[in-house]
Amino acid sequence: MWPGAPVSAGVVITTGFRRAALAATLPVLALAGALAPLPPLAVEQWFSTAAYPALQHVITPLSNSLPIAIFDILCVAATMVVVVVLVRGVRRARRDRSVRPIARALGVLLIGVAGAYIWFLLFWGLNYRRVPMTERLRMDGAGPAPAAVLQLGRDAAGQLNALHDEAHAIGWHEQPIDDGMLRRGFEEIQRALSDAPPAVPGRLKPTILGPYFRWTSVDGMVNPFGLEVLANPDLLPFERPFVAAHEWAHLAGYADESEASFVGFLSCLRGGPAARYSAWLLMYWQVMAELTQEERATVAATLAPGPRADLEAIVARLRRGEWPLLRNAGWQVYDQYLKANRVEEGVRSYGLVVTLLLRARFDPRWMPVRRDP
Ligand SMILES: [Zn+2]
Numbered sequence: 495m496w497p498g499a500p501v502s503a504g505v506v507i508t509t510g511f512r513r514a515a516l517a518a519t520l521p522v523l524a525l526a527g528a529l530a531p532l533p534p535l536a537v538e539q540w541f542s543t544a545a546y547p548a549l550q551h552v553i554t555p556l557s558n559s560l561p562i563a564i565f566d567i568l569c570v571a572a573t574m575v576v577v578v579v580l581v582r583g584v585r586r587a588r589r590d591r592s593v594r595p596i597a598r599a600l601g602v603l604l605i606g607v608a609g610a611y612i613w614f615l616l617f618w619g620l621n622y623r624r625v626p627m628t629e630r631l632r633m634d635g636a637g638p639a640p641a642a643v644l645q646l647g648r649d650a651a652g653q654l655n656a657l658h659d660e661a662h663a664i665g666w667h668e669q670p671i672d673d674g675m676l677r678r679g680f681e682e683i684q685r686a687l688s689d690a691p692p693a694v695p696g697r698l699k700p701t702i703l704g705p706y707f708r709w710t711s712v713d714g715m716v717n718p719f720g721l722e723v724l725a726n727p728d729l730l731p732f733e734r735p736f737v738a739a740h741e742w743a744h745l746a747g748y749a750d751e752s753e754a755s756f757v758g759f760l761s762c763l764r765g766g767p768a769a770r771y772s773a774w775l776l777m778y779w780q781v782m783a784e785l786t787q788e789e790r791a792t793v794a795a796t797l798a799p800g801p802r803a804d805l806e807a808i809v810a811r812l813r814r815g816e817w818p819l820l821r822n823a824g825w826q827v828y829d830q831y832l833k834a835n836r837v838e839e840g841v842r843s844y845g846l847v848v849t850l851l852l853r854a855r856f857d858p859r860w861m862p863v864r865r866d867p
Pocket of ligand 1: 741
């Protein structure tokens with residue numbers, strides 16, 4: 495009798511096929527997630543203003559309650575898994591004198607990467623595909639007139655001059671989350687922008703990425719796997735409110751950089767003099783980048799010594815820490831990341847906050863006006 499042979503071969507083939515199919519599931523799902531053309535309106539309705547806020551309301555408070563960043567725990571765990579899988583693969587390859595264990599180890603890592611990408615999309619990344627702010631708000635004109643940009647630069651300098659002494663006298667919270675006015679401002683702006691429940695703000699958390707932030711001149715980032723704010727350890731006190739509000743806007747699902755700066759800026763403007771000063775420092779910076787050299791000189795000439803010293807302190811902080819080669823490489827990687835997430839402008843999208851601010855229509859309380867549904 496030979497019943498054993500065909501049956502067991504059949505079982506082996508079926509199990510092998512099942513295993514291969516199971517192993518391919520995550521990479522196939524990840525590929526579909528990357529390439530599938532999702533309608534922005536559906537992402538807006540089902541994810542950005544429904545499923546995502548519900549998730550954020552659980553994860554961010556959890557991270558806020560932990561002394562260390564979830565990102566750091568994940569980084570250490572991921573590094574350990576990669577090392578163990580690779581070392582095991584190499585050891586087995588040596589023992590069996592075959593490259594198959596190494597190929598298998600790489601396959602396992604590929605499944606891990608695919609799983610991480612799906613996690614990224616479902617936790618936060620899909621926000622890149624929501625309806626853009628320019629389509630959800632009432633906008634005037636195609637682009638701001640050069641004169642309007644110059645005027646915004648003058649306004650920024652004027653605001654900095656007017657707010658400097660009071661802001662410095664009041665001082666800045668170590669943690670912007672402890673600034674009640676700023677938190678309320680963030681909530682009000684969110685309510686003006688969408689019907690989604692307002693996001694929970696995050697504490698500025700130290701991270702093992704701190705030195706990398708210093709070398710590459712990154713002020714902060716949102717951990718898309720743990721919905722928390724990671725901050726550069728060298729931020730100056732007057733930089734913190736705006737950096738926090740910008741990252742909170744990311745936590746609120748505004749993935750685009752210009753949209754996050756727009757939300758962060760307007761949130762700070764509803765805060766006290768110290769938060770407003772922080773926001774105008776950023777806006778001054780952004781507008782100057784959009785002006786001609788001549789215009790820049792005119793605006794800079796109107797700046798009082800106080801704000802000038804603060805801006806110089808920021809430049810000195812960046813220069814002290816930066817590692818130009820790594821900084822350029824880091825920003826190039828981020829540019830590619832943004833483009834891969836369908837932000838066609840890449841890192842240039844930061845400067846678009848000036849356009850957004852000058853084109854958006856505001857009501858008398860300086861609230862952006864939504865388009866009719
Ligand atoms: Zn950002």
